[in-house]
Amino acid sequence: MRILILGDSVSQGSSGDWTWRYRLWRRLVDAGVAFDLVGPRDDLWDLRADAPGAMSYADPDFDRDHAARWGMFAGMPDVPVASLVTTYQPDVVVVMLGINDLIWTDQAPAEVAARVGDLVAAARSARPDVDVVLSEVTQHWFPDAPELNAQLALLAQAATTxxxxxxxxxxxxxxxxxxxxxxxxxxxxxxxxxxxxAVAAALHELGIGPAATLPATMPPVGPRFPATFSGTLAGAEGRLAWTSGPGATHQLLWRRDVTTGAPWTRSPVPLPRDGTLVVPGLRRHHRYDFRLQPVKGDDLPGGDVYSAVVSLVPGGPMLAPAGVRAVARGRRCVRLAWRPVPDATSYVVERRVGRTWTRPVRTTTPSWRGTRLPVAPRWTFRVRATGDQVVGPPTSVTVRPARSAAPCR
Incomplete structure (x- = not known):
C-alpha cells in the first residue's frame, strides 16, 4: 500500500519535530499494516536557516518520504500532482492543503476547495483508481477556515466514484x-x-488499518534537544554563550546561588535562539549555577529538558586557612594562629569530639585562644574562613597538651 502525503508546512514539519507523518507511520506499523510512504522529499523545514533541508527529526528512524513543502498552495503545487502520481504510483493520496490559499490569496472558501478538487482530478488523470484522503485544515480559528472545511466535506462526497x-x-x-x-x-x-x-481514521474508511482513536496519554510538547551552553568569568561578570538544539526558537535562563542555598529561578525575559549574555554583579566566592531551557514558540518542553549546568565562582572558591599552627599553653589551653585568607571577614574554629565537632567559635582575627579544654591526650581543631555568606574548606591541626600546669596565657 503506497501512500503519498501532499501538504504544506503542517505536513512537512520543522526542526526538532516528530511530525504527524511519523505519528501516522508509527500507528500503521504497530497495527501490522504493510505500506510505504512515498514522495520526492524526506526533509523538514530548517527554522534557523529559514529554508528546507533539515534532517533534525526528534526521531528520524521512520519512513520519511513525503510531498509536502512549507508555504505550499493548493492552487500552486511545486511539483505537478499528475507527475507525482505517475512517478510514485500511490494507492492513496493524502491531501492537506488550502489554508495558505485562504490566508494569502484572498480566495473564497469555495474557490480554494475548487483548487483542491483540481488536485484530485490531476491525481486521477495519472491513475484513475487512486483513492484520496482530504484533510480538513486544522487552523479553524482563522477567518473562513470553518467554511473551507465544510466545502472540503462537500467535495469529498461529490468527488467519490x-x-x-x-x-x-x-x-x-x-x-x-x-x-x-x-x-x-x-x-x-x-x-x-x-x-x-484523524488521517488514520480516514484510511480505515478505505480499508487500511484499524479504527483510530486518540491515545489515553498524549506525548510531551516542546523541544527535545538542549542547547550547547558554556560560561566564563571576567571579574564579577559572568559571560554565557549558547547555541540552541534543533527546534528551539528561544531559550529561558535559569540560575541559582548555590552558596546561599537559593532555589532555581527563571528569568522572565526569553533569550534568543543563539547568543551571548553578560551577567553582572556576581558575588565573590559564591558559586552560581546556570542552565537553559529550550522553548519552541509558546511551548515549554515537557519533562526535564535542560542544557548542561554551567557553574561560575567569581574569585574562585574561598581558600582554606594556610600555615595553621597550634601551641599548647598548659594542660587545658591552646593558641591557634594562621595566615590571613583573602576576602575573609571572620574565621570559625571547631574542636573534634569523637566523630563530631563542637559548636563553631568565631573570631575576626587569624588567631584564637582556647581555654578550659578537657584534659585529653591530644586535641584536634579545624579552622575555616568565612565572608559574605561563604564558608571555606577547613584546615585541621592536632596538638598535645603541655605537661606543665602553667597558667593559660
Missing part, C-alpha cells in the same frame, strides 16, 4: 490553538497525534 474513493479526515475536530500548536498555526506533539489520528 466507484473506482476512486474520496474520504474526509476530520483533523479540525477538537483541535485547539493553545493546546495543539506551538505558534497558533503549526502542530506541536499533541497536535501531531490529533492529525495522525
Amino acid at each position: 466507484a473506482s476512486s474513493r474520496v474520504v474526509l479526515a476530520a483533523a479540525a475536530a477538537g483541535y485547539d490553538v493553545d493546546r495543539d500548536t506551538w505558534d497558533t498555526s503549526h502542530p506541536n506533539a499533541r497536535g501531531e497525534v490529533r492529525i495522525a489520528t
